[in-house]
Amino acid sequence: GEHKRGKDFGFFPASPQTPLQQWGEEVEDGVIYSIVLQRVRKERLSKDDHGTPECSFVQYRTCKRRVLRAATLPRLVDWLVTANAEGDLDYMSSFLATYQAFATPVQVLELLLPPLGPDNPRGWEHPIERGKGRSRLHLSSGCRKVLHVLEFWLQHHPEDFWEPPKHPSLQKVLHFLYQSAPDSQACALAEELLQAHKEGEKEEHRRGTAEAVGSYEEALALLSFPVDEVAEQLTLIDADLFRAVRPFHCLGCVWSQRVKKENQHVSPSVRATVAQFNAVTSCVIASVLGDLTLRTAQRAHLLEKWIAIAQRCRALRNFSSLHAILSALQSNSIYRLKRTWAAVNSSIFRKLSQIFSEDNNHLNCREILLQVKKKELYKELAQSRHSAPTIPYLGTFLTDLIMLDTALPDFVEGNLINFEKRRKEGAILSQIQQLQESCKGYNICPNPSFHVAFHHQQQLSEEQSYRISRVIEPPADSCPSSPKLYRSLTKRFSSGRIIWEGCANWVGGQTGNGCCKHVEVITHNLSPASFCPPSPVKNLPVSQPRTRPPVALPLPSSTSTERGTESRIIRVSMNSEHGSGNCYRSIVITSQDRTTAVVQRALQKHNLEGDSPQSYQLLQLLGDGRSNGVIAKLLIPDNANAFYAMKPTDLHDFLLCPKKGGTSSPG
Numbered sequence: 001g002e003h004k005r006g007k008d009f010g011f012f013p014a015s016p017q018t019p020l021q022q023w024g025e026e027v028e029d030g031v032i033y034s035i036v037l038q039r040v041r042k043e044r045l046s047k048d049d050h051g052t053p054e055c056s057f058v059q060y061r062t063c064k065r066r067v068l069r070a071a072t073l074p075r076l077v078d079w080l081v082t083a084n085a086e087g088d089l090d091y092m093s094s095f096l097a098t099y100q101a102f103a104t105p106v107q108v109l110e111l112l113l114p115p116l117g118p119d120n121p122r123g124w125e126h127p128i129e130r131g132k133g134r135s136r137l138h139l140s141s142g143c144r145k146v147l148h149v150l151e152f153w154l155q156h157h158p159e160d161f162w163e164p165p166k167h168p169s170l171q172k173v174l175h176f177l178y179q180s181a182p183d184s185q186a187c188a189l190a191e192e193l194l195q196a197h198k199e200g201e202k203e204e205h206r207r208g209t210a211e212a213v214g215s216y217e218e219a220l221a222l223l224s225f226p227v228d229e230v231a232e233q234l235t236l237i238d239a240d241l242f243r244a245v246r247p248f249h250c251l252g253c254v255w256s257q258r259v260k261k262e263n264q265h266v267s268p269s270v271r272a273t274v275a276q277f278n279a280v281t282s283c284v285i286a287s288v289l290g291d292l293t294l295r296t297a298q299r300a301h302l303l304e305k306w307i308a309i310a311q312r313c314r315a316l317r318n319f320s321s322l323h324a325i326l327s328a329l330q331s332n333s334i335y336r337l338k339r340t341w342a343a344v345n346s347s348i349f350r351k352l353s354q355i356f357s358e359d360n361n362h363l364n365c366r367e368i369l370l371q372v373k374k375k376e377l378y379k380e381l382a383q384s385r386h387s388a389p390t391i392p393y394l395g396t397f398l399t400d401l402i403m404l405d406t407a408l409p410d411f412v413e414g415n416l417i418n419f420e421k422r423r424k425e426g427a428i429l430s431q432i433q434q435l436q437e438s439c440k441g442y443n444i445c446p447n448p449s450f451h452v453a454f455h456h457q458q459q460l461s462e463e464q465s466y467r468i469s470r471v472i473e474p475p476a477d478s479c480p481s482s483p484k485l486y487r488s489l490t491k492r493f494s495s496g497r498i499i500w501e502g503c504a505n506w507v508g509g510q511t512g513n514g515c516c517k518h519v520e521v522i523t524h525n526l527s528p529a530s531f532c533p534p535s536p537v538k539n540l541p542v543s544q545p546r547t548r549p550p551v552a553l554p555l556p557s558s559t560s561t562e563r564g565t566e567s568r569i570i571r572v573s574m575n576s577e578h579g580s581g582n583c584y585r586s587i588v589i590t591s592q593d594r595t596t597a598v599v600q601r602a603l604q605k606h607n608l609e610g611d612s613p614q615s616y617q618l619l620q621l622l623g624d625g626r627s628n629g630v631i632a633k634l635l636i637p638d639n640a641n642a643f644y645a646m647k648p649t650d651l652h653d654f655l656l657c658p659k660k661g662g663t664s665s666p667g
Helices: 073-086 091-101 105-110 141-156 168-180 185-209 229-245 252-260 270-288 296-315 319-329 339-344 347-355 363-383 395-407 418-443 448-455 461-474 484-489 597-606
Strands: 017-029 029-041 058-073 125-133 134-139 416-418 569-573 583-590 616-622 633-635 654-656
Touching: 017 058, 017 185, 058 073, 058 418, 073 091, 073 105, 073 141, 091 141, 091 252, 091 418, 105 141, 105 168, 141 168, 141 185, 168 185, 229 319, 229 418, 229 448, 252 395, 252 597, 270 296, 270 319, 270 395, 270 461, 296 319, 296 339, 296 347, 319 347, 319 363, 347 363, 395 418, 395 569, 395 583, 416 418, 569 597, 583 597, 597 616, 597 654
Parallel strands: 569 654
Antiparallel strands: 017 029, 029 058, 058 416, 125 134, 569 583, 616 633, 616 654
């Protein structure tokens, strides 16, 4: 039959460059390329008199592309200039997002910028015109590519050039551009950025010397504000903090260093979001438990108001405060109030709690974020509007990044920088940047009275909140017979595990819980004899315990948490007298690892390289006996194959304990 001419629909374009398969590798001096086959869409064929293509098919051709896999730093910078021409289209964004894991801005600039002579800069031709008092140069192809890199760098990573007070890297870029391309877009961006940085210094000084707004006497009760007002003001605070996050601070190799005493100031932009998360959970717990004179119905009303605030945060796509509120309501000191919860209409709470369910590595939360991004993408294409603002729960990204940093090495054969790892990290950081850009869409006016109330909210320590909870509803009346939903949702709190990692002595001097690239998580000592269920008031927050590597991470096929595979990721926490704190570290074990080797790697991760592995025993934490404070432990024998000796569970959690009297565990 006659074949009808087709149409090319712009909303669902076929990907013009989709990798079909790996072809092989090319190795040169200081660089390894992966060779991939890609399909590339052919140019549109000639059209007839009516402007319709003569052919109704979309045609592709297959070609080979080189994708840089590993290289030395100089070769990485060389590829930065030529990657787009070679078809390695995501290289520049991945490199500029992650290079500070292995280099400094100064090192990259030294390799990127050609040296300039007094008369004729190398690689740049003589001036051919003059205008506005500046030379205008005819640029060679290679120099235009350098300008393109600088323009992209200045536009997408301006924070890299924040080096007050003199900003030497930015001054170096400006010096180069003034001599080579003063009329370029890159030069204009650099000048604007320098001015913005100078104004930023003045603003920081003003904030540092400003008096606190209001006083304690003027502070209103937080819940005296309407539900919408509380949710909107929390969203405004979260949006400002999230936009200020430097994506580089989320990298696992950076964020995981904060637990060391000498690195207490590492990743300040991420720490600020952690502090805000904890402040919200603290406010929720204190507002519910702070007044012992409240009747059950009155306390239930407070719970319902916080649930309504959480629902409004969900409508505002503020998943950070949403998670903080739910975490507080699921903390043991509030969750155990059986009579109070019985008076609450908890249907909305149940639905909201499912967003952060730990099932399938928080698949619900990930799908919601992905769904929001897709919907807004099509809306933007159709209406040319910006994506709706969204504040994610940063702990999810931090956890993914820390797991990725654990699973993949920094260097590969020949001591070359493993750039495949950096591409995967760059893809996650790109998602963070897209969401940061979307947060510009919030249009909320600050309410100074709310900020005074929020910062003067009564604070309760973990011990205080639990004691007050027992006074409100004594233990005999609040045995763990609350709804099963609450038990499952509070599992991570009653076990003392929270994915956000934190540094002890950072918040209120308490041991922090936390993770997030991005991670080791601070845990509580759990002993059956002295079990006190923790709350997140003074602990660093974060996502829930991981049951398997992040879904979004394309980890190597040899790494898996399922029984019967060649390797899996486990989490090992310490129980010792060392001052490093009780925190877990993620390590990869294989089917060839004996217990002693696993213990040795765990000690290295906990900065205890000098300790003998024979002085420690490895215990696997089992079961769900958290309702009575008892967690079963399985001793892994010293001479066993740890991979096969461990019991198959959803959570591979281990405890490393010093042996009593230095004796060996039974074989």
